[in-house]
Amino acid sequence: MADPLMFKTTMEFDYGVPREIAPGVVRLVANNPSPFTFKGTNTYLIGSKSLAVIDPGPLDAEHCRSILKAAAGRPITHILITHTHRDHVDGLPALLAATGAKTAGYGAYQLTSRVASRNGPGGEGSHTDRTMKPDIVLRDGEDVAGHDWAVTAVHTPGHTPDHLSFALRSTGSDRVLFPGDHVMAWNTSVVAPPEGRMGDYLTSLEKLMARDDTIAFPGHGGQYETPARVAKAYLIHRRMRDAAILDSIKGxxxxxxxxxxxxxxxxxxxxxxxxxxxxxxxxxxxxxxxxxxxxxxxxxxxxxxxx
Ligand SMILES: [Zn+2]
Missing domain, CATH: 1.10.10 (Arc Repressor Mutant, subunit A)
Known part of the structure; x- marks a missing residue:
């Protein structure tokens, strides 16, 4: 079977410049490019009269200023967290101080991995915050809404145990998903134990395959269409890798x-x-x-x- 992966490594953006990528969805790219973050962490603003921010991004005063500037005086009432890797949440305290927004995310969790501790580099080089206490704790299928926006949390563990994707509830023709770092188009997601768990990751890919989202705005890199199909390609890729590793051990x-x-x-x-x-x-x-x-x-x- 041929490996079905095709990466999309083009992305139109300028650091600090908000870009409206769908009705009521604006993207800002933080200036923290690396082999693991691609061009940088994506921060999204959703809503019109009042806003939610999805992922504050890294600790970067310039990025925080760009978010506030993009809000253009409209209140930021909520900050939604896809997962607590540092490149997504280190900017949270500064944005909270500037906005007084409520936080929403998965929150605290316990490790269940058989790999007791990370004993090698883990890709993003960033552990998750296992003690985070968001104002609104979200579980799979739960909604969070503001004045003129609403999203449904989709629990997608694997990259991290606390990883949520957010499905935008909209009356528009597109069914928009924010998949965080679970499924991106520029590269495969890092699954590094003990926070990363392959079994959970594969199950979370199947979860996206069962959905009918039409477009995805990921945590890094540009948007992509038909997330269910992309998730399926990644699942096939991982199953092939799994078989190759097992063959190697048998050999x-x-x-x-x-x-x-x-x-x-x-x-x-x-x-x-x-x-x-x-x-x-x-x-x-x-x-x-x-x-x-x-x-x-x-x-x-x-x-x-x-x-
Ligand atoms: Zn991550």
Whole structure:
């Protein structure tokens, strides 16, 4: 089966310049580009007379000023959080101080991963805030609304346990989804244990596949159409990777390094640690399904064998 992934790496934007990308939806890109954040973190403003902000973005006074400028005197009543990676929430205190908005998000959670601790670089290099206490705690299917906007929370764990996507409730022809970092078009999502869990991520991809959203505005990179189809391509990609890792173990690879060397041939050495974390996420998922055995706690140096 051919890998169905095709990345969209074009994006029209200027830092600090609000761009109306759909009726009642404005995007601002924070100036924190990196191999893991692409051009930077996307912040969205939704509504017309009063506004909600989706993801304040990184700690960056200039970005906070741009958000307030884009609001143009209209009150920002709510700040919605897709997940608590630092590139999405470090800007929260400053925006709260400037607006007095209510926060809404998943909130506190406990880790349930079999990988006890991150023992290698985790992609975004940013742990989640497991203790966050939003004013409005959202669970799957719950709504939050302001004066002239409303969204439904869709719990999509995998990238992080607290990850929410937001579906805009609108009477327009487009069915708009804000999928955060769960499904982006510019690259695959980082799934790095222990916050990242492959089993949850795959289930959350299936959740998007069952929806009929027509357009998605992700946490990084440009918008894309038919999120259900994109989610399906990513699911097929991950299943192929999962099978390749299992084949590698059956063929005699006994640790993460050996698997990475075998299935990521020619990879830029700088990206090897991220590939190792992705393999670790797949291994956890295989261990949960009793497909492999692991000597001792699962880590980047565990001895592996096929079950
Ligand atoms: Zn993230």
């Amino acid at each position: 005699g690879a006994t640790n993460v390094d050996a698997i990475v060397a075998q299935i990521y041939k020619g990879l830029n050495p700088k990206l090897v640690p991220a590939a190792a974390m992705s393999v670790l996420a797949h291994l956890e998922h295989q261990w949960e399904r009793d497909l492999i055995t692991v000597a001792g706690p699962l880590s980047l140096t565990s001895a592996l064998a096929a079950a």
